Amino acid sequence: MAFAIGQRVTGRITGIQPYGAFVSLGGHRQGLIHISECHCGYVKDIHDYLKVNQEVNVVVLDVDEYTGKISLSIRCLEHVEHGTELSEHQHRHYWTNHRVNIGFKPIADRLEGWKAEALRQLEQSETS
Numbered sequence: 001m002a003f004a005i006g007q008r009v010t011g012r013i014t015g016i017q018p019y020g021a022f023v024s025l026g027g028h029r030q031g032l033i034h035i036s037e038c039h040c041g042y043v044k045d046i047h048d049y050l051k052v053n054q055e056v057n058v059v060v061l062d063v064d065e066y067t068g069k070i071s072l073s074i075r076c077l078e079h080v081e082h083g084t085e086l087s088e089h090q091h092r093h094y095w096t097n098h099r100v101n102i103g104f105k106p107i108a109d110r111l112e113g114w115k116a117e118a119l120r121q122l123e124q125s126e127t128s
Contacts, residue, residue, distance in 0.1 A: 001027055003070055007060045008077070013052050021050045023058060023072055031070035033058060040078050049074075 003009070003025070011023035011031065020034040033056075038049045050056070059076040063069075 001025070001029065003029070003031075003060050003063050005060055005062060008057060009060060009072075010055060010057050011072075013050055013054045013056060016046055016050060016052060018046070021046060023056060025070065029070065031058070031060070031072040033072045033074060037061065037071075037073035037075045040075050 009025055011025045013021050014024045014030070015022040018035070020032050021038065023031045023033060025031055033050070035043050035046050038046055043049060056074060057077055058072040058074055061071040061073050061076075063071075
């Protein structure tokens with residue numbers, strides 16, 4: 001299954017670490033709910049909100065096209081009271097630029113210059 005930013009999916013918590021919870025999304029795919037994305041507000045202990053084998057509804061925050069890592073959020077689905085009506089908490093945080101698909105080209109373009117500069121500095125330090 002291909003995942004898209006903003007997509008709502010259901011998964012099962014497979015493991016919990018102090019920094020977040022791992023979620024099985026089926027088909028050998030896994031995502032991470034960072035501790036800051038498991039609840040609105042300060043979270044002292046993630047175990048207060050999530051348990052292993054718990055089924056969770058999440059929103060896909062980001063899919064890293066290079067590593068395949070999927071960032072998830074429960075916080076986006078929490079309702080925040082605005083006056084008399086409830087609306088979904090709007091949250092858009094991208095770890096990568098989802099509109100630009102240039103990959104490692106900027107690094108590749110500069111690599112030779114960086115190597116030459118490193119060699120110059122190494123030669124200078126050896127002669128000093």
